[in-house]
Amino acid sequence: GAGVSQTPSNKVTEKGKYVELRCDPISGHTALYWYRQSLGQGPEFLIYFQGTGAADDSGLPNDRFFAVRPEGSVSTLKIQRTERGDSAVYLCASSENSGTSGYEQYFGPGTRLTVT
């Protein structure tokens, strides 16, 4: 079946602009995660959704970052007033998070965000 997809694959924006990054998880996966990966680092947790609600948003770095998942499937990560330090690869992952599945995550290819 189809895996996790993310659009766009690359996004270049100017400092101060607003961007939206989209994630389409595996069908039927109730859990959805956003991570940020900088060069030479592991994925950094941003936010976790269980269904439509953000169950844990403790990783969002500041109030310029916001994410939604209104129908419990597709999610959008929104970044306002972008800064050069926001440049990174933004990863989305989904999982079943049921007692039988074991919670492994399936990752999308990522969106490479460059803020100039």
Added chain:
Amino acid sequence: AQSVAQPEDQVNVAEGNPLTVKCTYSVSGNPYLFWYVQYPNRGLQFLLKYITGDNLVKGSYGFEAEFNKSQTSFHLKKPSALVSDSALYFCAVRDLNTGGFKTIFGAGTRLFVKA
């Protein structure tokens, strides 16, 4: 707070030799532990997990890992390395006792297998 340490930035091994990629973790309760692999120009892929039960877990591509509670380690191993195993490997942990699903990743270890 949860944390993961991968003490080696890079591991070099000759093809056919055994390999070990080290991981230690810190959680307040019982951990769920994972290994993921990232090949060049490809997304992160799940390799294996420890949830409960047998301390030695087997995963994809002949990899295995041993959970050691007393040493808080979860080292990744393979008896005979292949050149195609060359990639970036990430260890990750979830703390069950926090009740959440937040997953913390290590910084990664680059495995280089020489022919």
